[in-house]
Amino acid sequence: MIDRPAWAEVNLSAVTRNVRYLKSLMSPGARLCAVVKADGYGHGAAGVSRAALAGGADRLAVAFAEEGIELRRQGITAPILVLGYTGPEGARRAVGWGLDVTVLSADNARLVSEAAVSLGRKARVHLKVDTGMSRLGIRPEEAPGAARAIAALPGLELEGVFSHFAASDAADPEFAREQLALYRSVLGRIEEAGLRIPLRHMANSGGLLFLPESRLDMARPGISVYGLRASSERESLAGLEPAMALRARVVQTRTVPAGTTVSYGRTFRASRTTRLAVLPLGYADGVFRSLSNRGSVGFPSGRAPIAGRICMDQCMADVTDLPEVREGDVAVFFGPGGPSAGEVADLLGTIDYEITCAVNKRVPRIYTEEETES
Numbered sequence: 001m002i003d004r005p006a007w008a009e010v011n012l013s014a015v016t017r018n019v020r021y022l023k024s025l026m027s028p029g030a031r032l033c034a035v036v037k038a039d040g041y042g043h044g045a046a047g048v049s050r051a052a053l054a055g056g057a058d059r060l061a062v063a064f065a066e067e068g069i070e071l072r073r074q075g076i077t078a079p080i081l082v083l084g085y086t087g088p089e090g091a092r093r094a095v096g097w098g099l100d101v102t103v104l105s106a107d108n109a110r111l112v113s114e115a116a117v118s119l120g121r122k123a124r125v126h127l128k129v130d131t132g133m134s135r136l137g138i139r140p141e142e143a144p145g146a147a148r149a150i151a152a153l154p155g156l157e158l159e160g161v162f163s164h165f166a167a168s169d170a171a172d173p174e175f176a177r178e179q180l181a182l183y184r185s186v187l188g189r190i191e192e193a194g195l196r197i198p199l200r201h202m203a204n205s206g207g208l209l210f211l212p213e214s215r216l217d218m219a220r221p222g223i224s225v226y227g228l229r230a231s232s233e234r235e236s237l238a239g240l241e242p243a244m245a246l247r248a249r250v251v252q253t254r255t256v257p258a259g260t261t262v263s264y265g266r267t268f269r270a271s272r273t274t275r276l277a278v279l280p281l282g283y284a285d286g287v288f289r290s291l292s293n294r295g296s297v298g299f300p301s302g303r304a305p306i307a308g309r310i311c312m313d314q315c316m317a318d319v320t321d322l323p324e325v326r327e328g329d330v331a332v333f334f335g336p337g338g339p340s341a342g343e344v345a346d347l348l349g350t351i352d353y354e355i356t357c358a359v360n361k362r363v364p365r366i367y368t369e370e371e372t373e374s
């Protein structure tokens with residue numbers, strides 16, 4: 001950290017406030033399940049989980065069992081739902097560590113039941129129904145029969161039936177409404193079969209923010225917990241603050257004459273006497289190489305364009321127009337004080353999610369918390 005001054009600063013108080021805001025949108029008694037998979041969308045799952053729970057999250061969700069186990073090892077005791085596929089070994093580990101498991105069929109649930117019986121434990125499962133994402137989940141017409149079969153398996157509690165939106169953040173909510181209607185009709189048929197499902201959930205960030213009728217018993221927001229946009233089609237940041245800033249100190253400056261080329265491939269040629277700042281972050285850290293000659297970094301006095309190709313561990317910014325920038329000053333690659341993650345995502349033709357998830361593990365996370373939140 002001292003030798004390589006580059007870090008991702010994560011404001012845990014912002015996460016707590018974001019969750020408090022998201023929870024305030026839910027009806028009294030309804031739950032909030034903060035999605036902290038992929039190491040908390042790159043922010044650091046354990047820290048973010050604690051901050052989310054402090055803001056009123058009731059539960060957490062991860063992609064696969066090992067992610068949940070890591071949180072248990074960090075001392076987190078809140079309910080954790082594994083959202084992705086769980087196979088035989090994963091089922092044993094998930095049940096052993098007290099994780100709730102998503103099941104995709106009665107056969108899949110049987111694995112969890114066998115693990116629960118052999119470990120002498122009760123496992124909570126949530127049946128996932130595919131209502132239009134065409135990813136994981138049981139077909140709607142098969143769901144009522146499977147739900148009955150699952151509810152009869154030993155060692156299991158069928159606590160939830162859920163689905164996932166494909167386009168809850170789209171400008172046109174039509175498809176999301178159709179998915180929700182299909183999900184509701186599946187629930188109706190399950191309930192007609194005499195089963196009571198305590199947790200009905202569908203809403204991701206887009207659903208929670210833009211389709212209030214999808215909030216139901218629980219919402220599963222991810223990206224909004226981190227204060228980022230679910231998509232560029234709907235501005236969703238009212239009430240939310242970005243939690244991460246990627247920063248590095250200027251490690252060297254130099255002034256070069258017009259005509260000098262910068263970095264690999266010599267794609268930047270100085271058109272005037274140019275002052276360059278060398279920054280110790282590169283594409284191996286999650287600064288996308290396709291930002292070469294396109295992106296910019298923020299300094300307190302303004303923006304400096306990235307000059308030349310981004311290298312694996314370093315890049316250069318043109319600070320000619322920011323004469324106050326000195327060695328040791330902090331540049332912001334994204335986050336407060338620089339371009340937003342959304343601005344970088346739009347430039348790259350991607351989504352906010354990928355910007356924070358791309359920040360490599362070798363970049364230290366520095367957590368900040370404001371006094372009033374602790």
Ligand SMILES: Cc1ncc(COP(=O)(O)O)c(C=O)c1O
Nearest residue numbers: 035083164204205220221222223
């Ligand atoms: C099943 C499921 N639920 C909820 C989420 C959270 O979605 P978002 O980050 O868009 O809020 C995800 C994320 O991909 C997911 O896969």
